Amino acid sequence: xxxxxxxASIWIAVALLGAxxxxxxxxxxxxxxxxxxxxxxxxxxxxxxxxxxxxxxAARVLIIDPTRATPxxxxxNGRDFIPTNRWIVFGHHFAAIAGPGPLVGPxxxxxxxxxxxxxxxxxxxxxxxxxxDMVTLFFSMRRNGRSLGQMARDELxxxxxxxxxxxxxLIMIILIAVLGLVVVNAMKHSPWATSTVAxxxxxxxxxxxxxxxxxPGRVLEGSLLGVILLLLAVAGGGWLxxxxxxxxxxxxxxxxxxxxxxAYGFAAAILPVWLLLAPRDYLSTFVKLGTVILLALAIxxxxxxxxxxxxxQFIDGSGPIFGGKLxxxxxxxxxxxxxxxxxxxxASGTTPKLLSNERDIRMIGYGGMALxxxxxxxxxxxxxxxxxxxxxxxxxxxGVVGNEAAAAVAKxxxxxxxxxxxxxxxLAQQMGEATLFARTGGAPSLAxxxxxxxxxAFGQGMLALWYHFAIMFEAIxxxxxxDAGTRVGRFMLQDMLGNIWQPLGRTSWYPSVLLTSxxxxxxxxxxxxxxxxxxxxxxxxLWPLFGISNQILAAIALCVATGILVKSDKLKHxxxxxxxxxxxxxxxxxxxxxxxxxxxxxxGFLAAANDLAGKLAxxxxxxxxxxxxxxxxxxxxxDAALTMFFACLLWLIVLDMLRICARHLSGKPVPPLSEAPHxxxxxxxxxxxx
Amino acid sequence: MAKRLSRLLLHGWHILRQLSGDDAxxxxxxxxxxxxxxxxxxxxxxxxxxxxxxxWSGIKRCC
Numbered sequence: 001x002x003x004x005x006x007x008a009s010i011w012i013a014v015a016l017l018g019a020x021x022x023x024x025x026x027x028x029x030x031x032x033x034x035x036x037x038x039x040x041x042x043x044x045x046x047x048x049x050x051x052x053x054x055x056x057x058a059a060r061v062l063i064i065d066p067t068r069a070t071p072x073x074x075x076x077n078g079r080d081f082i083p084t085n086r087w088i089v090f091g092h093h094f095a096a097i098a099g100p101g102p103l104v105g106p107x108x109x110x111x112x113x114x115x116x117x118x119x120x121x122x123x124x125x126x127x128x129x130x131x132x133d134m135v136t137l138f139f140s141m142r143r144n145g146r147s148l149g150q151m152a153r154d155e156l157x158x159x160x161x162x163x164x165x166x167x168x169x170l171i172m173i174i175l176i177a178v179l180g181l182v183v184v185n186a187m188k189h190s191p192w193a194t195s196t197v198a199x200x201x202x203x204x205x206x207x208x209x210x211x212x213x214x215x216p217g218r219v220l221e222g223s224l225l226g227v228i229l230l231l232l233a234v235a236g237g238g239w240l241x242x243x244x245x246x247x248x249x250x251x252x253x254x255x256x257x258x259x260x261x262x263a264y265g266f267a268a269a270i271l272p273v274w275l276l277l278a279p280r281d282y283l284s285t286f287v288k289l290g291t292v293i294l295l296a297l298a299i300x301x302x303x304x305x306x307x308x309x310x311x312x313q314f315i316d317g318s319g320p321i322f323g324g325k326l327x328x329x330x331x332x333x334x335x336x337x338x339x340x341x342x343x344x345x346x347a348s349g350t351t352p353k354l355l356s357n358e359r360d361i362r363m364i365g366y367g368g369m370a371l372x373x374x375x376x377x378x379x380x381x382x383x384x385x386x387x388x389x390x391x392x393x394x395x396x397x398x399g400v401v402g403n404e405a406a407a408a409v410a411k412x413x414x415x416x417x418x419x420x421x422x423x424x425x426x427l428a429q430q431m432g433e434a435t436l437f438a439r440t441g442g443a444p445s446l447a448x449x450x451x452x453x454x455x456x457a458f459g460q461g462m463l464a465l466w467y468h469f470a471i472m473f474e475a476i477x478x479x480x481x482x483d484a485g486t487r488v489g490r491f492m493l494q495d496m497l498g499n500i501w502q503p504l505g506r507t508s509w510y511p512s513v514l515l516t517s518x519x520x521x522x523x524x525x526x527x528x529x530x531x532x533x534x535x536x537x538x539x540x541x542l543w544p545l546f547g548i549s550n551q552i553l554a555a556i557a558l559c560v561a562t563g564i565l566v567k568s569d570k571l572k573h574x575x576x577x578x579x580x581x582x583x584x585x586x587x588x589x590x591x592x593x594x595x596x597x598x599x600x601x602x603x604g605f606l607a608a609a610n611d612l613a614g615k616l617a618x619x620x621x622x623x624x625x626x627x628x629x630x631x632x633x634x635x636x637x638x639d640a641a642l643t644m645f646f647a648c649l650l651w652l653i654v655l656d657m658l659r660i661c662a663r664h665l666s667g668k669p670v671p672p673l674s675e676a677p678h679x680x681x682x683x684x685x686x687x688x689x690x
Numbered sequence: 691m692a693k694r695l696s697r698l699l700l701h702g703w704h705i706l707r708q709l710s711g712d713d714a715x716x717x718x719x720x721x722x723x724x725x726x727x728x729x730x731x732x733x734x735x736x737x738x739x740x741x742x743x744x745x746w747s748g749i750k751r752c753c
């Protein structure tokens with residue numbers, strides 16, 4: 001009894017602390033606020049949600065059965081199906097879901113001020129993203145680890161299955177293009193960054209050869225060697241930057257770098273995985289986890305001050321980084337930090353095959369996403385501790401603020417965010433860069449934010465090193481996502497083409513490998529190319545497109561989950577997925593509507609296309625712009641069509657799910673639940689544990 | 691005290707090896723001996739190659 005009172009009072013204290021931290025963040029309208037409040041609010045909100053909401057879902061909605069044997073136990077083959085300790089599964093799952101999205105999204109959304117993004121990261125995660133990951137993991141586990149696409153087909157019918165497949169492939173393409181753009185913008189005219197990122201390729205190959213031929217399977221040895229080489233590459237880039245002859249080899253404009261990334265993507269897709277992809281992934285996982293932990297420690301240690309206001313005037317839609325009002329674009333922009341459809345693909349693939357007990361679902365599904373949302377909060381802090389003037393100077397594309405430094409600072413200062421040319425030059429010099437203007441994409445401003453936090457925690461003298469370490473850190477796992485995404489896209493395409501002509505479906509037949517890899521690379525390469533030549537920085541087009549598609553994939557996952565809940569006669573509780581689903585349908589539909597119909601050229605794709613077409617026809621464009629105008633016009637129209645297609649896909653699957661639910665509720669036949677039969681677990685651990 | 695510390699460190703080391711997949715081959719051998727003792731297991735090199743090929747055939751990393 002005493003224990004109960006004690007634990008109740010602890011949880012009341014946590015809830016009160018969280019509520020006051022949130023109120024502090026939300027109501028503060030002063031000059032600045034300590035970043036520790038953000039950390040406190042995030043920790044308390046996640047802790048309370050995990051302890052109560054997730055536990056309630058597990059016990060009352062999903063009705064977790066710890067005595068039921070998991071697929072890992074029943075189908076144990078010592079390889080992909082293998083009962084694994086829950087901390088290990090948590091590590092694998094988190095490494096798989098945590099990518100560059102939660103770092104880039106909050107950085108871009110900071111243009112609205114710190115508050116809207118922060119609130120959505122917290123609310124969206126505990127009510128939406130974490131629930132999606134957890135229920136998808138649960139349903140997939142109960143279906144022997146079936147993928148989201150297979151579950152959609154089994155539970156909703158062929159339409160759902162095909163929609164999920166197409167959405168996944170298209171999202172992959174947009175995702176790779178936008179991530180490629182982030183890397184290109186970080187390397188643009190920066191020999192230090194370019195040479196460091198380039199060095200990660202041979203380093204990965206050395207590690208790959210080491211782990212294959214010299215010491216087969218010695219993952220830790222190989223990774224240690226690789227991480228040391230990576231750190232040397234960061235330092236070596238600084239040396240190279242001071243060599244007049246050498247530095248020119250790595251000093252390139254965006255377009256050249258885009259072609260290099262495209263060529264790299266193709267090479268990586270056709271090279272064997274052991275040589276480049278697998279070793280790079282080990283390195284990126286270690287660097288990623290290490291940096292996230294280091295950043296958390298540095299924020300707690302330094303307690304930096306957030307200088308961005310709670311709201312900026314750009315909530316009216318006139319923001320320089322991307323156009324669009326607070327609603328719905330803050331939700332579309334944050335994307336992965338709050339809800340990520342992509343997680344449903346991970347939660348319905350590898351992870352369910354490793355679970356040793358159903359009880360672990362809450363920690364891995366809900367807890368994994370809560371941690372990811374925490375990473376997003378840290379990215380928000382890193383972006384908002386910068387002077388707002390500096391933040392906008394780094395992130396505003398030249399098409400908005402002009403090519404000249406003096407004009408850019410004048411424009412940004414006129415928005416009420418004072419910044420000077422001297423301040424930007426000094427900052428660039430400290431970071432070891434020629435300029436930091438117009439580095440849209442989020443990576444450089446995040447790197448400056450991280451460098452200043454690390455610098456104040458671990459010594460100011462190494463700012464340039466920290467900056468380039470942060471760039472390398474982002475680039476290395478963006479490139480991993482790019483390699484892995486291209487391969488997955490290739491497999492999906494081969495799977496589809498195999499239905500037309502069987503040999504094309506053989507994943508090891510070289511002509512088919514070359515053809516399908518080429519098609520996938522060409523698809524994302526096209527969007528990357530357009531993003532680079534776009535005068536408004538490409539991010540303005542690609543990130544919303546990515547956000548919309550990612551949220552639509554999440555909506556598909558929630559549709560499958562809601563359908564299963566209703567079919568399992570849990571209509572009373574179907575709101576746990578129905579509520580976030582409704583919200584996602586509202587935000588994606590209205591964002592898609594605005595991107596298609598808005599008369600504002602910075603928001604509406606068609607408005608932008610018509611505007612440019614009008615200018616081209618009347619001959620007011622300078623010759624070099626007139627040359628690229630037809631491509632840009634075509635692209636804007638293509639983007640409008642794509643957005644429309646995504647929205648139709650979403651509505652198709654939502655209506656299909658509603659149809660299945662209505663049929664079930666009125667007693668008509670529906671596809672039966674595809675849950676695997678119940679077996680009692682033989683694993684002793686399940687009985688012994690708490 | 692020293693004993694407890696070393697046990698703790700050893701435990702941490704095991705977790706790190708398992709998390710990274712460093713001990714995947716040993717776990718595979720243990721599983722083979724327990725369940726399929728009749729056939730010869732793969733060599734360390736073959737196992738690792740197989741493992742990587744399989745690992746990267748599906749969606750393993752996201753945004």
